Amino acid sequence: MNIPEASTPEASIPEAAPALRAIRSRRASAIERAGYAPVPRATPPLAEPPASVDSGAPPPRTRAAARTAARTAAEAPPRPGIVALVHDGRGAGVVDALAAGMAGALAGGDHVLTLLPCPAKHAAERLAAFLDRHRPAAVILAPPLADRDDLAALCHHARVACARVGAGSGFAADLVADERDAAASAVRRLVASGHVRIGLVAGPDGSSSAQRRELGYLDAMAERGLDRGPALIVPGDDSFESGIEAGRLLLEISPRPTAILASNDEMAAGVLHAASQAGVAVPAALSVIGFDDTRLAARTLPPLTSIRLPWQRIGGEIVHRMFSAEAAAEAGVVLLETELVERGSTAPPGQAA
Numbered sequence: 001m002n003i004p005e006a007s008t009p010e011a012s013i014p015e016a017a018p019a020l021r022a023i024r025s026r027r028a029s030a031i032e033r034a035g036y037a038p039v040p041r042a043t044p045p046l047a048e049p050p051a052s053v054d055s056g057a058p059p060p061r062t063r064a065a066a067r068t069a070a071r072t073a074a075e076a077p078p079r080p081g082i083v084a085l086v087h088d089g090r091g092a093g094v095v096d097a098l099a100a101g102m103a104g105a106l107a108g109g110d111h112v113l114t115l116l117p118c119p120a121k122h123a124a125e126r127l128a129a130f131l132d133r134h135r136p137a138a139v140i141l142a143p144p145l146a147d148r149d150d151l152a153a154l155c156h157h158a159r160v161a162c163a164r165v166g167a168g169s170g171f172a173a174d175l176v177a178d179e180r181d182a183a184a185s186a187v188r189r190l191v192a193s194g195h196v197r198i199g200l201v202a203g204p205d206g207s208s209s210a211q212r213r214e215l216g217y218l219d220a221m222a223e224r225g226l227d228r229g230p231a232l233i234v235p236g237d238d239s240f241e242s243g244i245e246a247g248r249l250l251l252e253i254s255p256r257p258t259a260i261l262a263s264n265d266e267m268a269a270g271v272l273h274a275a276s277q278a279g280v281a282v283p284a285a286l287s288v289i290g291f292d293d294t295r296l297a298a299r300t301l302p303p304l305t306s307i308r309l310p311w312q313r314i315g316g317e318i319v320h321r322m323f324s325a326e327a328a329a330e331a332g333v334v335l336l337e338t339e340l341v342e343r344g345s346t347a348p349p350g351q352a353a
Contacts, residue, residue, distance in 0.1 A: 080110035081137035083319070086127060088145050089117045090238045093265055093294020094311050095142055098165065101315025102140065111137060111323070124150050131158040138322055140165060140315075144207035144238070163318045166209050175314055175334050179209060179291075182307050182338035183216025184223075186261060186289050189340060191224050193348045195259040195287065199232045201246040201271060203263035207238075213263045213291060232257060236267045243270020251278050251286075258286060258349040265290035265297050265306055272300055272345065283347035293341050302344030310336055 085102060087095045095115065103113050118126045123145055130136070131154060138161040141151055146164035155162035166177075190198055200217045203210025214233070221228040234249050236242035243262060247270055250257055262268035268290030272282060280286050282302060290297055293308035317334065 081112070082134055083111050083113050083138045083140065084116045084130065084134075084136045085113065085140045085142060085315075086116045086118055086123075086145055086151070087142040088120050088123065091142070091264060091266060091292075093296050094292055097294065097311035098140070098142055098315035101312035101317075102319045104312075105316040105319035106323075109323070118145065120145070123148065124154065127151055128154050131155065131160060136160055138162070140318060143209050144204055147206060147208050161322055163322060165314060165318065175317060175336060177309055177314075177336040177338055179212040179309070179338070180216040180219065182309075182340075183213040183261065183291070184220040185216075185338075186307055186340050187217055187220035188223075190259045190261075190287060190289070190346070191220070191226070193287075193346075195349055196224075196226055197232075197255060197257045197259070198226065199234070199250040199253075199257035199260040201243055201250070201260060201262040201267045202233055202235045203267075204237050205235065210238075210263050217261055236263065236270075238264050238266060240266045240270045240273075243267030244274045245270075247271035247274030248278070251275065251280060256280075259288070259346070260286065261289045261291075263291055265292050265294045265304060268304055268306070268345075269296055269300050272302075272304070283345055284351065287346040287349075289340075289346060293339075297341070297343065300345070305343045305346040306341055308339045308341050 083102065083106065085095065085099055099113065099115060106113055116127070116130055127139075131139075135158075139155050140163045141148070143166045145151055146166050152162050152164060187198060198217075198221065200214065202214045217233075218228055231253050232250070234246040236246045243266060246262075246267065247260065250260055250271075251274060260268075260271050262271055268288055271288050275282050275286050275288070282288055288304065290304045290306035291309075292311065293306040294311075297304040297306040314336065
């Protein structure tokens with residue numbers, strides 16, 4: 001599928017990830033700096049809890065309907081025209097899957113999908129220029145840009161409908177995937193197969209999705225009383241290059257981890273590259289798990305075990321809700337299933353798959 005990328009002033013390719021060695025001595029994570037303490041977690045309720053007798057609040061179904069009606073009124077279906085999928089130039093697999101779902105939902109209609117790369121440093125400037133020049137019908141912010149309130153505010157000021165993928169707001173508010181539990185389940189699977197020394201390549205500090213995935217890792221490690229100290233958590237920026245550097249750092253630890261969970265497939269592929277350079281056999285001496293299960297996962301050597309999120313479905317569902325007042329009004333919470341897709345990059349410690 002060939003989808004045009006919009007031109008923006010001073011467009012440039014994002015610079016490669018900077019070396020991460022200088023940050024090895026800083027945090028275990030932003031989450032642990034904030035005083036993380038694991039607590040027992042139950043599956044989040046899909047409906048709002050009952051109102052207390054004394055609160056005077058309307059019943060849950062009434063409140064949910066009112067919330068949906070208010071959102072629908074504020075976000076009427078966009079006019080025909082350009083629909084821009086705005087991304088930071090990284091995480092190509094997720095962007096491709098979102099775009100495929102959106103293109104399918106828009107097929108046969110009056111809208112044209114375009115991809116707008118906006119590297120984080122200049123995202124506000126480039127989005128503002130695009131909005132002023134092209135007056136799109138709608139903007140969809142892909143993660144991690146979806147967490148940027150300033151970008152959503154630009155769309156609001158320009159009176160352009162905006163959806164923030166994975167940020168829990170607007171047209172995407174009721175599309176729920178429990179990334180925290182998915183990450184915890186993957187770590188538990190590693191522990192059950194015999195791994196006790198497990199590292200994490202975390203995502204960017206400002207990404208709510210990366211934070212949920214990191215919390216899941218911490219939950220599972222804490223449940224088993226396993227080491228989750230600073231040396232075992234190395235931050236990345238979602239790029240292949242940062243995965244290589246993080247992998248090198250983790251493989252320098254003594255004793256080194258026998259398994260590594262990465263916050264996305266790009267960084268997991270970087271870890272595989274670092275292991276190959278260091279002569280560490282995967283999966284015999286190191287198991288690696290990615291996140292998102294993008295097309296890249298099946299193309300690495302060995303093929304990458306990864307946690308699948310239905311990004312294509314998410315893209316299609318968001319567009320459907322944006323361009324159909326009826327769909328937006330009737331849509332309820334959609335719990336998106338996650339799945340650990342096991343391939344050749346994982347095995348019990350000391351064994352080949």
